[in-house]
Amino acid sequence: MGIGATTLGLHGLSSFAGNRSIQPSEKTMQKLQNGEKLGVALVGLGGYSTGQxxxxxQETKLCKLSGIVTGSPEKIPEWKRKYNIADxxxxxxxxxxxxKGNDDIDIIYIVLPNGxxxxxxxKxxxxxxxxxxxxxxxxxxADCQRMIDACNKAGVKLSIGYRLHFEPHNLEVMRLGQKEVYGEVQSITAEDGFRIGHGGWRLDKKLSGGGPLTDVGIYCIQGAIYTKGEMPVSVTAKYHEVDNKEKFDEVEQGIDWQLQFADGTVADCKTSYAENLNLLRAETNKDEWFELSPAYSYSGIEGDTSKGDxxxxxxxxxxxxxxxxxxCIINDKKTPVPGEMGLRDVHIxxxxxxxADTGKKIQIDQRKKMLDWRIKGK
Structure with a gap:
C-alpha cells in the first residue's frame, strides 16, 4: 500500500475538474528502479522553506531536496553547505x-508570497x-484556474501545501465528523490567529491578497469543510475593529465569519493578526463533542472528545x-489536495x-464548473 493510501477514504476527491491520467516519466521510473528519490526544488528561501x-x-522517504531557486545570492553558500546542493x-x-533540462529535479515547490x-x-x-x-x-x-489549466496542458500534477491532511489528529477529526461517529455535526468553531510583528509582505495586499484570512484563516475554512465533509452554501462576515491603523492600512486586522451548510449546520470562524487563536471544535446532535487545541500548528497538536482523548x-x-x-507521481494517483481544492478555498x-464588505449574506455557488467536485465522506 502506497503512502497516503489509508487517508484517501477520509478526504480524497471522488472526482474533480480537469482530472486526467498522468503517467510517471521514463526518467522518473528509472530513478525509482535505481533506488533514487524524486528531486524537489524549493522556489523561495524564506522562513517556511528554511524552517520547515x-x-x-531530510526525513522524506520518496523525495529529497535537490535544488533551490532564489533571488538572494547571499543565501546560496549556507544552503549549499548545509544541504550539499550542486551548483x-x-x-x-x-x-x-x-x-526544464535538469533531470535531478522532478518537483518544483512554490514557496513565494501569495501574489x-x-x-x-x-512557469x-x-x-x-x-x-x-x-x-x-x-x-x-482566475489565477487558480490558470494554474490548473497550465498543469493540465503540460501533463504534470498539481498539489497544494495543505499539510494538515496528513496529520493524524486532523485525520481523526475528519473521520469523527464525516462518519458521524458521535452523531451529526451541528455546529463547528474554527479559530486561527497570531500576533504579527513587522509583517513584511503579509501586510502588503498586492503580495498577500489579504490579511490573516488568506494566511491562517484558510485553515479554519479547511477545518470546517473537512469536519463536516460538505461544502457550505452561504457566508456572513464582519471585520474586526482596527487597533493599529498604520500597520493594517492595506489588509484586515481580523475577521469573523459564519459558514452556513445546507442542513442548517453552522461554522463560526475567526482569524486575527492581533490575537493568538488555535481551535477546531465540533458539537453534535447527540450532545457529544470533539476538538483540537492547538489544531493547526506544525507540531504539538492535541485533541479531546466527550468520550476521551x-x-x-x-x-x-x-x-x-x-x-x-x-x-502520487510514482503510482499515477490523484493527490488528496489538488489544485481544485485550492481554487475552492480561494473562492470561499x-x-x-x-x-464583510457588503454586510450581506453571500451565496457560495456550488453549481459552477470550478467547484464541481465532491468530498468523499459519509
Missing amino acids: LAPAL KNIYNYENFGTI MHAEYAI AAETGKHVISEKPMATSV IDYKQVNQQALQMDDFAD IYAIYEA
Whole structure:
C-alpha cells in the first residue's frame, strides 16, 4: 500500500475538474528502479522553506531536496553547505525556465508570497516538472484556474501545501465528523490567529491578497469543510475593529465569519493578526463533542472528545505531505489536495471578503464548473 493510501477514504476527491491520467516519466521510473528519490526544488528561501520544508526533506522517504531557486545570492553558500546542493541545481528567477533540462529535479515547490504563486507555478508547469504551491493557491479564482489549466496542458500534477491532511489528529477529526461517529455535526468553531510583528509582505495586499484570512484563516475554512465533509452554501462576515491603523492600512486586522451548510449546520470562524487563536471544535446532535487545541500548528497538536482523548504520535506534517505527492507521481494517483481544492478555498475566501464588505449574506455557488467536485465522506 502506497503512502497516503489509508487517508484517501477520509478526504480524497471522488472526482474533480480537469482530472486526467498522468503517467510517471521514463526518467522518473528509472530513478525509482535505481533506488533514487524524486528531486524537489524549493522556489523561495524564506522562513517556511528554511524552517520547515528543507528540514522535512531530510526525513522524506520518496523525495529529497535537490535544488533551490532564489533571488538572494547571499543565501546560496549556507544552503549549499548545509544541504550539499550542486551548483547546477541552483537557480535564480531569470534562469528559472532552464530547470526544464535538469533531470535531478522532478518537483518544483512554490514557496513565494501569495501574489507570486500563479506566475511561478505556471512557469514551473512549463518546465515539465510536477508542481506544489503553498497555500493560498493564488490571490484570485482566475489565477487558480490558470494554474490548473497550465498543469493540465503540460501533463504534470498539481498539489497544494495543505499539510494538515496528513496529520493524524486532523485525520481523526475528519473521520469523527464525516462518519458521524458521535452523531451529526451541528455546529463547528474554527479559530486561527497570531500576533504579527513587522509583517513584511503579509501586510502588503498586492503580495498577500489579504490579511490573516488568506494566511491562517484558510485553515479554519479547511477545518470546517473537512469536519463536516460538505461544502457550505452561504457566508456572513464582519471585520474586526482596527487597533493599529498604520500597520493594517492595506489588509484586515481580523475577521469573523459564519459558514452556513445546507442542513442548517453552522461554522463560526475567526482569524486575527492581533490575537493568538488555535481551535477546531465540533458539537453534535447527540450532545457529544470533539476538538483540537492547538489544531493547526506544525507540531504539538492535541485533541479531546466527550468520550476521551484524541492521542496520536506527533509527525512531520510537511515530510508526509511531500512524500504523499511523490507517491502520487510514482503510482499515477490523484493527490488528496489538488489544485481544485485550492481554487475552492480561494473562492470561499473572496466570498467572505464580499460578505464583510457588503454586510450581506453571500451565496457560495456550488453549481459552477470550478467547484464541481465532491468530498468523499459519509
